[in-house]
Amino acid sequence: MIRSIALIFVPLLTGAAAPAPDPAYDIVIRGGRVLDGAGNPWVAADVAIADGRIVRVGVVDGAGKQEIDARGRYVSPGFIDMLDQSGRVLLRDGSAASKLRMGVTTLIAGEGGTAVPAGEIAGYFSKLEQQGIAVNFGTYYGAIQARVKVMGDAAGAPNEDQLRAMEGEVRTAMKAGVFGISSALIYSPASFQSTADLARLAAIPGKCGGFYATHMRDESDKLLAAIDEAVTIGERSGAKVEIFHIKAAYAPLWGKLMPQAIARVEAARARGLDIGANIYPYRAGGTGLDVTVPTHVFAKGREAAYAAVRDPAVRKQLKKELAAGPQADWSNLVHASGGWQNVVLANAHNDRYRQFHGKNFAEIGKALGKDPADAAWDIWLAALPARAGALYFLMDDADIDLAMKQPWVSIGTDAAVSDSTADPARAGRPHPRANGTFPRIIADYVRERGVLTLPDAIRKMTGWPAQRLGLADRGLLRQGMRADVVIFDLATIRDRATYEEPTAVPEGIGDVIVNGVVAVAGGQVTGSRSGNVLRHPCPNA
Structure with a gap:
């Protein structure tokens, strides 16, 4: 009896360890404040992901191949x-x-x-x-x-x-x-x-x-x-x-x-x-400079419109229409913005005018010795076939x-x-x-x-x-849903992009998951390609 018990415990006495179980999940997000996407208050929970889907929200005992510590952060779809x-x-x-x-x-x-x-x-x-x-x-x-x-x-x-x-x-x-x-x-x-x-x-x-x-x-x-x-x-x-x-x-x-x-x-x-x-x-809205030209000018097509706007006599009439304000068939965004001083050049697509990026058209016109409308239309035409763009401070x-x-x-x-x-x-x-x-x-x-x-x-x-x-x-953090997830810090998240520095990268978003694959880790893009094309079914169209 004693001998058989000793034999049972030999592996433990000799220091051998049982093999670690395989991870139960691809990813486990631990201890975050989970917002389900339906408008409910957050709950403290783990989120387990396997095969591109969320398989558990709550206490997750099994391990993940990847573990993400979300303590103190929010987890959302x-x-x-x-x-x-x-x-x-x-x-x-x-x-x-x-x-x-x-x-x-x-x-x-x-x-x-x-x-x-x-x-x-x-x-x-x-x-x-x-x-x-x-x-x-x-x-x-x-x-x-x-x-x-x-x-x-x-x-x-x-x-x-x-x-x-x-x-x-x-x-x-x-x-x-x-x-x-x-x-x-x-x-x-x-x-x-x-x-x-x-x-x-x-x-x-x-x-x-x-x-x-x-x-x-x-x-x-x-x-x-x-x-x-x-x-x-x-x-x-x-x-x-x-x-x-x-x-x-x-x-x-x-x-x-x-x-x-x-x-x-x-x-x-x-x-x-x-x-x-x-x-x-x-x-501000952002769109092309072509919208500063009344719609009727394009009635015979865009090529005809370009030729027309190069004509000084046509421009004289178009300036009157700009000054007149709203028209039945055209959104006069210059008037809606309060004037050319509230329209800012975003991209001239032309080296000659690049120096004016970020300047409003009252300033640009003054610098060029032109009416602001002439400055805008010259820049628009010089950019073709590219589309010169502007910011319109409308709202x-x-x-x-x-x-x-x-x-x-x-x-x-x-x-x-x-x-x-x-x-x-x-x-x-x-x-x-x-x-x-x-x-x-x-x-x-x-x-x-x-x-x-x-x-x-x-x-x-x-x-x-x-x-x-x-x-x-998609759109909810619930069992069975596609695992599209973002993890952020409410205290530090902020946009850094401004009108002066529009490409500045935001802060406070640490991790992003797309279809169960980490696409951003610690704020760094991983280079993954796990996105899907989404098709709306309409077989009887």
């Missing part, structure tokens, strides 16, 4: 950028470093359309997957893409055959997996599309839970009419409506337009329209705060990912939203000013947009 501009850049550079550093794990692009024609979208998606992208990516297809293919870039109403051809393009795009159609009606030739034509095209995504997503016809003095048009298109077509970067971009009516705009959206929602909006947290902080509080508003950067293949000397002064938007929401709107609670801010950036998009397995 990865952020969703509802207005991304990366469709072309990702073909050249899939690293998405600037978005990852902001905690963004999913991009929804396509305000101006897809990077390729409708018939090439399926192949485009496959190419992104084959090359590898660091974030998840989905897109809309531009209604203007269908129009230009069928009838060019001039003004005019399409006939029935042309409309049917446009519908064919939209069907092809929807079958490839886009989330719906988009419009950017402030720009020509999109501005030539009618409400009825857009409603007809939007009916195709409307059959399968898709979107009509719109940069509306006007965001200034005619904002309310523009919202009414978007609502009409949604109600006629059956499509969900997403308003891009909602704003009251008209200095004379700051404090008045935004409450009325919100009431319009609320009334539509009360009637049963699935309508929402996204926003960026900055006073009021109180209006932004009010819009931000609305439960149906999500967050979008209106910016592309950084492009490592581009010449940094050609970058100009891009909008700081490209590098600061999401950290700015938490640092300024939550921590510093209390405009939003932290759980609601996270909901706006995660659970709410995922629910809108129909991404049933």
